Structure formats: C-alpha cells, structure tokens
Amino acid sequence: MPIIQPQPTAVPGRPDIPNAEVATQLRGVPPPPFPMPEDKLPIPQLKLPKGFKIEVYASGIANARSLRLGDKGTVFVSNRQLDKVYAIVDRHGKREVKVISSGLDRPNGLAFHNGTLYIAEGAQISKLEKIEDNLDNPPKPVVIYSDFLNHQSHGWKFMGLGPDNKLYVNVGSPCNICEPPETNGQIRRISLDGSSADVVARGVRNSVGFDWHPVTKELYFTDNGRDWLSEDLPEDELNRVTKIGQHFGFPYCHQGTFADRELGWGRSCTEFEKPVALLGPHSAALGMRFYTGTMFPPEYRNAIFIARHGSWNRTKKIGGDIVVAKLNKDGSVKSWEPFLTGFLQNNEYIGRPVDVQVMKDGSLLVSDDHAGAVYRVTYASNKVAKR
Amino acid sequence: MRGLLGAALVLIMAALPVTAASLEEGPYGPAPTQSRQRLAPCLACHGEKGQSEQPEVPSLGAQPTFYVMVQLYMFRERLRTVEIMNTMTQGLTDDDLRSMADVIAQLPPPHPVEAPGDPARLERARTLIQQNRCNFCHNPDFSGAQQVPRLAGQREDYLVKALREYKNNTRRGYDPAMAEVLYAISDEQLLDLAYFLARFQ
Numbered sequence: 001m002p003i004i005q006p007q008p009t010a011v012p013g014r015p016d017i018p019n020a021e022v023a024t025q026l027r028g029v030p031p032p033p034f035p036m037p038e039d040k041l042p043i044p045q046l047k048l049p050k051g052f053k054i055e056v057y058a059s060g061i062a063n064a065r066s067l068r069l070g071d072k073g074t075v076f077v078s079n080r081q082l083d084k085v086y087a088i089v090d091r092h093g094k095r096e097v098k099v100i101s102s103g104l105d106r107p108n109g110l111a112f113h114n115g116t117l118y119i120a121e122g123a124q125i126s127k128l129e130k131i132e133d134n135l136d137n138p139p140k141p142v143v144i145y146s147d148f149l150n151h152q153s154h155g156w157k158f159m160g161l162g163p164d165n166k167l168y169v170n171v172g173s174p175c176n177i178c179e180p181p182e183t184n185g186q187i188r189r190i191s192l193d194g195s196s197a198d199v200v201a202r203g204v205r206n207s208v209g210f211d212w213h214p215v216t217k218e219l220y221f222t223d224n225g226r227d228w229l230s231e232d233l234p235e236d237e238l239n240r241v242t243k244i245g246q247h248f249g250f251p252y253c254h255q256g257t258f259a260d261r262e263l264g265w266g267r268s269c270t271e272f273e274k275p276v277a278l279l280g281p282h283s284a285a286l287g288m289r290f291y292t293g294t295m296f297p298p299e300y301r302n303a304i305f306i307a308r309h310g311s312w313n314r315t316k317k318i319g320g321d322i323v324v325a326k327l328n329k330d331g332s333v334k335s336w337e338p339f340l341t342g343f344l345q346n347n348e349y350i351g352r353p354v355d356v357q358v359m360k361d362g363s364l365l366v367s368d369d370h371a372g373a374v375y376r377v378t379y380a381s382n383k384v385a386k387r
Numbered sequence: 388m389r390g391l392l393g394a395a396l397v398l399i400m401a402a403l404p405v406t407a408a409s410l411e412e413g414p415y416g417p418a419p420t421q422s423r424q425r426l427a428p429c430l431a432c433h434g435e436k437g438q439s440e441q442p443e444v445p446s447l448g449a450q451p452t453f454y455v456m457v458q459l460y461m462f463r464e465r466l467r468t469v470e471i472m473n474t475m476t477q478g479l480t481d482d483d484l485r486s487m488a489d490v491i492a493q494l495p496p497p498h499p500v501e502a503p504g505d506p507a508r509l510e511r512a513r514t515l516i517q518q519n520r521c522n523f524c525h526n527p528d529f530s531g532a533q534q535v536p537r538l539a540g541q542r543e544d545y546l547v548k549a550l551r552e553y554k555n556n557t558r559r560g561y562d563p564a565m566a567e568v569l570y571a572i573s574d575e576q577l578l579d580l581a582y583f584l585a586r587f588q
Contacts, residue, residue: 028524028534030534033456033457082466152560152565174570228520
C-alpha cells in the first residue's frame with residue numbers, strides 16, 4: 001500500500017482565474033457530519049412525475065452513500081466522509097438501522113454476492129461473510145485485496161458485482177487533472193478471492209457509479225469531468241464499455257469532444273471512446289442502476305436511473321437530482337431527463353443524492369449523504385401523486 | 388470538569404490554570420457557563436485569547452464554526468489521529484461539539500507575526516497562492532469559511548506541520564481538497580506558504 005509520490009502535473013491557474021467576487025462561490029460543498037432529524041428531511045420540496053411518490057425509508061444515517069441489497073432484503077449503506085457501513089433491516093414494516101462495521105477508511109464501495117458483503121475502502125477490499133445472519137454480531141472484515149495506491153484525491157471506491165461474478169471497482173485519478181500513474185484512472189475487475197485482477201476501462205477520471213445492461217450485459221459507467229476549466233465545460237459522462245480495456249480519454253480528451261488545454265496537446269479525441277451521453281457540467285453524476293423492476297410504467301424498463309450529486313465548481317449550481325436515461329435497442333442513449341428534483345433550492349442543497357437501488361418490489365431507493373437518509377420512490381397508476 | 392479527562396490533561400491544567408472566570412472577561416460576548424468550563428483545558432494549550440503560544444498547536448481564534456465542529460467530530464470519531472485530541476473529545480455528544488465550536492469561533496483572531504518578512508519569500512508565496520487558488524476557498528483575506536479554516540495569522544510551525552501532513556497523507560481532510568492541491572507543491576514551496584500566511588495582515 002505505497003503512498004503516492006508527487007509528480008509534475010499541470011499547475012492550474014492563469015487565464016481562467018475568475019474575479020474575486022465569484023471565486024469564493026466555487027469552493028466545495030461539505031456534507032454535515034450529523035444526519036438531519038426525520039421531520040426536517042426535505043420530502044415536501046421533492047418533485048416527481050405524475051403517479052410517483054417519495055417517502056423516507058430510513059433516517060439518521062450520517063453521510064449515506066452507496067446502496068446494496070442483500071439476498072434476504074437487508075439494505076446496506078456505505079460512508080465516504082465517515083467510517084461506517086450500515087444495515088437497514090425491515091422487520092414486519094418496522095425498520096431498524098444498525099452499524100455493522102466501523103473504523104473503516106472511506107468505505108464507499110459495496111457489493112453483495114452469495115451472502116457475503118464486500119466493502120471497498122480507500123486502499124483495500126474486505127468481506128463480511130454470512131452477514132445477513134449475523135447483523136447483531138457482525139464479524140470483523142477480512143481483507144481479500146489491497147493492491148491500490150493510498151491517496152486522498154479520488155481515493156474512495158465504487159464497487160459492483162459483474163455478470164461474470166467478479167468485483168468491479170474504480171481506481172480514481174489522484175488529482176483534478178494530471179497524467180495518472182499506470183495503476184490509476186481505470187475500472188478494474190477482481191476475482192472474489194482477490195487472487196487475480198485486470199483492467200476493464202482506462203482513461204477514467206473518477207467513476208462513482210456503474211451497472212450492467214440487463215440484456216446485453218455491457219458495462220455502463222458515469223465519469224466525473226475535470227474541475228476549474230469553465231462554468232459549462234466539460235460535462236460529466238455516461239460511458240459504455242463494448243470491449244475490455246477501452247480508453248475513455250482522461251486526461252487528454254474531455255466529454256469526447258475536446259482536448260485538454262494542457263495535457264491534450266498532440267492528442268485527438270478520435271483516439272478514445274466517446275461517451276454515450278453528456279450529463280451536465282460539474283453535475284457530479286454518481287450512482288446509477290438499470291431499472292429492472294415492474295412497479296414503474298413500462299417505459300422505465302431497462303432505463304438507467306442516475307444520481308447527480310450536484311455541482312460545487314460552478315457558481316450557478318446544477319444537478320442535485322435523479323435523472324432517467326432511456327436507451328435505444330442498440331444500447332445508445334435515446335434521451336435523458338430529470339426524474340426526481342428539488343434537492344437544489346435557491347442555489348443551495350437541502351439534500352444531495354448519491355446512489356439508487358432497485359428493490360424487489362420495483363420501488364427505487366435513493367441515498368442522500370447531505371441529509372443522511374435513504375428515500376423510497378414508489379408508483380401507483382390509479383392514484384394522483386401527492387407531490 | 389468531566390471525569391473523563393486523563394491525568395495528562397489534569398497536569399496541563401495545573402501548569403496553566405485557566406478559569407472559567409478569565410474566559411468570561413473576553414471581548415466576544417458571554418457563552419454558556421458550561422461550555423466555558425469545558426473549554427478551559429482546551430484553551431490552556433490553544434490560547435484563551437484565540438492565540439496559541441505552544442509550538443505546533445494551532446491558534447483557534449475566529450476559526451469558522453463549521454470547521455471547528457467538523458475537526459472536533461473527526462477527533463472524536465478518530466477520523467483524524469492526534470492522541471491528546473482523541474482523548475479530549477471522547478464522550479462528547481454531538482451537541483457538545485456544536486456548542487464548543489460556537490464558543491471557539493467567537494475567540495478573537497490571532498495576531499500575525501509583526502516583523503517584516505523577506506520580500507522574495509513573500510512574493511514567491513503570492514505567486515503560489517494565485518496559481519493554486521488558495522484564496523478561492525480560504526477567502527481573499529484568508530479568514531476561512533464553512534469547512535475551510537482561517538489561515539491569516541496562524542502559527543507558522545503549525546501551518547508547516549499541517550501542510551506536510553496533508554501532503555504525505557498522514558492527516559486526513561474532511562474532503563480531499565488539500566491533498567489535491569498539495570499534489571504538485573514541493574516542501575520548499577509549502578515553507579514559503581506558511582511563512583506568508585503567518586505574516587498575513
């Protein structure tokens with residue numbers, strides 16, 4: 001677990017420095033360390049298409065990040081700023097939130113397979129076996145893989161279980177914009193025992209969400225574009241891996257259309273895979289899932305729900321919503337549009353969605369690391385939505 | 388005083404007695420008695436007027452409330468490891484952290500180093516600050532805001548320590564902004580930054 005050594009990188013600055021008045025509107029937006037009380041959650045401000053409604057699924061989960069569903073219905077929730085993994089247990093409609101692991105290093109990534117929960121921390125992956133049978137007395141995590149550099153910038157991981165029963169994990173670029181080390185700026189897949197790994201996608205700045213098409217089994221992933229370039233460029237990407245090892249452009253080409261103003265000289269966007277959709281500048285497109293349920297109307301089947309955490313490096317904030325991307329038969333994106341909105345009010349966040357999870361009944365869970373809660377979206381065709 | 392404070396802290400308090408009454412006299416308005424009492428051992432090291440006289444111990448005066456609260460939280464949860472601070476914050480409730488942060492943020496700002504600095508070093512620091520946009524997050528007057536600390540007038544030795552820890556990955560930030568910025572900054576450059584900020588008027 002070596003520490004990343006500094007290396008020469010593009011020093012940002014010079015012509016793109018905005019004036020002092022707007023500069024301080026561009027700083028990061030920190031999540032509060034304490035969750036909002038249930039009665040203060042922003043449910044009344046949230047908006048959905050007709051027929052859908054949203055409710056609190058569980059509250060009091062500080063910095064609620066990635067979501068995973070266990071075989072027995074347990075919902076696992078991760079942390080990025082904090083150090084815990086939670087389990088939400090539904091017993092006869094009464095939900096209970098338990099801490100099942102703590103003292104972890106940015107345990108953002110979760111995957112579940114055959115009774116075992118896998119946790120991706122900053123620089124290692126560990127597992128909790130038979131976790132749903134031992135929620136009251138969880139075992140200590142057992143490390144299965146640790147071949148990662150340890151770095152703060154984009155050091156947290158997103159993780160998922162592929163159709164090949166391997167763990168897919170993003171290994172982010174340790175910077176805003178730089179030539180990342182060979183080991184970074186990629187999505188890697190790792191066998192369940194940690195004994196082998198290979199690179200699935202390169203030229204990835206930092207992906208914090210991916211999922212597999214239910215029919216074609218192709219991997220789709222979100223990627224966050226670089227900061228400090230301009231208000232409107234570049235846009236975050238939705239990408240599709242059609243061949244193992246493809247390169248998606250970072251740090252040379254952004255959004256498939258233009259070369260980086262420092263590292264892009266001598267390179268062309270034609271060398272790299274183009275995104276299948278652009279998801280808005282700095283919008284922080286994070287968690288995504290294909291909708292495989294049957295509760296929502298048929299036009300949502302196999303569409304992608306994408307959580308946009310919302311921008312910070314932009315004076316007029318955008319995102320802070322769930323969008324839905326509908327695909328053509330060939331796997332290209334037909335269109336995308338906002339689905340769940342209202343987290344952004346008067347240029348301030350009252351919540352920030354991070355991840356989504358399709359439940360067995362077809363409802364959709366949404367995590368919020370700002371308010372520290374998980375919400376549940378349902379649909380009923382014969383009722384008019386309350387909101 | 389709470390029984391949870393360790394023997395080492397009792398010794399510190401004995402050596403540097405700060406009473407609740409002396410805090411009451413501060414110019415930044417009254418605070419709840421309980422908070423003032425609880426803060427007495429903190430300010431024995433950090434300085435009861437917002438200015439630390441202890442090597443590598445930061446001045447806390449006029450730090451943003453949210454920054455102080457988050458750091459206290461990180462100490463309590465051991466997300467940031469500084470043994471004495473981890474001990475001091477054990478057993479504090481969320482409300483304790485909030486009210487302590489409120490009081491600390493009202494301490495007066497520390498005084499910058501008065502002696503005139505080396506113009507060449509100050510100029511190098513100004514260039515670095517512009518290139519790395521330090522003033523975007525920390526404000527043009529380095530007063531800090533939200534999760535971003537005040538830097539103006541901070542102790543130079545503490546700034547060097549903090550910058551080095553962020554750079555070598557031994558101090559965790561609440562977000563990775565500092566690790567990101569320091570990725571491309573040399574040790575010599577961070578010495579210039581600390582030199583400048585400790586003298587910033």
